[in-house]
Amino acid sequence: MAATTHTVSNQAPPLVGHDVYGSDLVLSEGVERHLADAAPELASEVREELTDLGRAAGSRQAQDWGAQANENPPKLRTHDRYGNRIDEVEFHPSWHRLLGHAVGAGLTDAWGRPAGHLRRAAGFFVWSQAEAGHGCPVSMTHAAVPALRTDPELAAEWEPRLTSHVYEEGLRPAGQKAGVLFGMGMTEKQGGSDVRANTTAAVPLDASGEYLLTGHKWFCSAPMCDGFLVLAQAPGGLTCFLVPRVLPDGTRNVFAIQRLKDKLGNRSNASSEVEFDGTWARRVGEEGRGVRTIIEMVAATRLDCVIGSASLMRQALTQAAHHTEHRSAFGAPLIDQPLMRNVLADLALESEAATTLTLRLAAAYDAVQSSGNEQERAFLRIAVPAAKYWVTKRCTPMVAEALECLGGNGYVEESGMPRLLRESPLNSIWEGSGNVQALDVLRALQREPQALNAFLQEVGLARGADHRLDSAIKNLLTELADLEGIEARARRVVERMALVLQGSLLVRWAPPEVADAFCASRLGGDWGAAFGTLPHSLDLGSVVERARIAG
Template sequence: MDATHEVTNQAPPLDGFDPLACDPGLTDALRREGGTPDLGELATAVGSAEYREHARLANEHEPVLRTHDRYGTRIDEVEFHPSWHALMQLSVGQGLHAFVEEDHLARAAGFYLVSTLEQGHCCPISMTYASVPALRHGELEFERLLTSRVYEPGLVPPHTKAGLLAGMSMTEKQGGSDVRSGTTRATPDVHGTYSLVGHKWFTSAPMNDLFLTLAQAPGGLTCFVLPRVLPDGRLNALHIQRLKDKLGNRSNASAELEYTGATGWRVGEEGRGVATIIEMVSMTRLDCVLGSAGTVRAALSEAAHHVAHRSAFGARLADQPLMQAVVGELAVESEAATTLAIRLAGAVQRGETAFLRLALPAAKYLVCKRTPAVVGEALECLGGNGYVEESGLPRLFRESPLNSIWEGSGNVTALDLLRALARSPESVDAVLDEIALAQGADKRFDRAVSTLRTELTRAEPRTARRVAELMALCLQGSLLLRTAPAEVADVFLAGRLQPDGPWRTAGTLPDGIPAKPLVERVTPAS
């Protein structure tokens, strides 16, 4: 080989690493929340070359819509690459799609881990997990199959399968987040079912077995469940018009559906559709926070691994002060996001409903909205290598805005928080009590808490984003002051709760904060 083709000073592949060993934010948070799940098997898969390659291939070979078979018969099937099915088998086999009351914390940790691996397949996993609370409003017996650890794709009647997956179909062209403006009609028939006619603009996971959907029944907007295949084996009148050509989340199929007399079963009372399906939305919002925290952690792992092995100007990047400051702050951002996400999962486990009414939308707002900036900084740590598809960072970057849009974009989430403030005074007390556990530990934090209390007394639609952001920052600050190493809390507070304004770009913190230990504790050992 010619000397010009000798490869030197390149980071080796990040394969075969232990994602738990370099993620104290996750392991410490789980321990505090009372969870000691056995994540070893899943962690081994997530860090392996085999599943990292499955993640690449599933996004490289995107799903294809097959509306008809070779004979012209309508089939409305989505064809996936084998790597998609391998990822689905992994997550279903680990029970990450299964809503089981006593196991929310372990499930959340697992969902976070697979989010660091590949984000697209997490959508049907999340939809299935979140469907069970809504379906409990009806009389249909799907729960056993929706919690089965058997992954069985394909078009056959639901009751003949060993395991089911569920999707959600709410938004329409004219409404978007305003689901009450939907025009899909549901007409009751003599069999006790309903016939649905309408067009759904965005349907998550159209290849799943069941869909929760909203339609206008005689009594108002109502929730229904529609199987893709009817009990007698006929395809339901549910047609996939096209798959969405999305910025990211390319491995996952999202679609427009046309109901042309589709058969649906009512879930909950007529006119109570939003109230019925909102439980599903709440659970998927938790997954938005977990998924964004996982995406941030994935980007941090790539950046920390790269700077540990790449040299420039005579020294390793990881030993250079400015790079240490940048990666160190990304590490703190990751720990703050992960710690808050696992705290929310613990609240779900313990049934802390009042706390979740405010803490969940606040966390969803901030953690998801910060993700693109963090992933962008991590990508830049790799320089030109990070801009190349083979690095994996462009895929993460395209993925990074997703959870800020899913289940309510920034304005929708912030306004939801505002409504909860008005309706649930006990929720304000629950969140402030949590935050107050760290009061007196730091003047910057105390000042921010005082500002939050003032903002809460005069909150209005125009200030909704400010309230959501500050509430999430105070929750993160309280958790880190109480649980994280002093340097982690110090970096967080210095970058986000200084009195002279909002945080700046990564790596611009005051002097005297040791960044090297922050980097070392999150660097993967491959």
């Protein structure tokens, strides 16, 4: 091909070398706001650590790690060359680099640090934009801490390793490692989300809490981890257990990996089916109270689903805004075209609402941890499953629309957008799909009136500031007062709860043009079925400008 015909023009430059944290006004302003309320003395320290992480996440190196980890998915090695069963999973070096950076940044360490959940949530949000798949073991390791605290002896042994900032790959006795990772195994073939239908059996060895497990797990994520929290049927009922991969004497525990799942996305991460056959385990909590023991772990991983989806939304929005800023059509940059500006503003609203809600939930966790705030605990009981339902549901259509902003370029693998699109449905499925979240909210409404009171007090903080929000709150109360057919209406009710909560937060904390656009579209009904149908009379230019990479 003649070189003179191969002139590249009107293409967006690579989006590299930017600070993912500092360039995100919604995220950085939100972190500063919550720190000012709870721990102002930490503002400088947290800003510095998140800026360092943001620069790393926006680097060419981190982007290359993410691409390489997904292009070279994990491989299962069931046996060594001599026929010995080893059940090991091999990962590309880039996976280990991503995971090591996450652990080194403290993304498994929230429970003992001041403002630990806020800074960890923001860090998880930032670093997930380098690559999302490795976040699975990071999330489960972080979330295992409250479950283990039901047994002080186990917590004393394992918590320092779980919250360590040192990543050590490879299977060795946990006592020989400076830091460990945890996974979980709850679902089985016949039960799925109905974990009480589990058939894995746990036989006690003695009165010391040691058991042998026999059964299977249909989904066991990150099987290369050092330990797992699993559910099994003990003589006293469904119980939580800790299963180490390697026993203290250095022998491998029975943990037969049958296969790795061939998934739609999340391809850098290994999800597996495993068999237990006389597998040694330690009981965590009391027999028959397995769900209650592990529920705090589930709540923490559900919050991470919200964080992960909000992070994906922000990454997709950033890519769309960057492309349209540098690509021209019909005589002007795409970002200045009225219809494209409407689309981008709509995407920006969705992203800001998700990010703002995410940080509010993390701050509530800190309030519970630091002072035992019962109001915040009750608020989280409803707000977490409601947010998990709505934010993760909104992720896929938003990422798809952002991909379309890049046109045919977005449909090409090297743009990175197809990987985001494949990743986008995951968080709505993991840790309970939409129906499970909606029914969990109903359960809280029916059994825990203090949770609804806390939720209503939260949204009521913005009452009187916007007539559309006031009307939406009134309509929600009408919905909640009518219990007939409530289960069949659960999705509708939870959607309205999430939108009202997001609206309240934005009215209180976002710029007026953002709150106005959100309330007009999401609460006022002046919105079409697709993104890009905001009322043209809104200040869409300011909404888009706020969403662009700052700095």
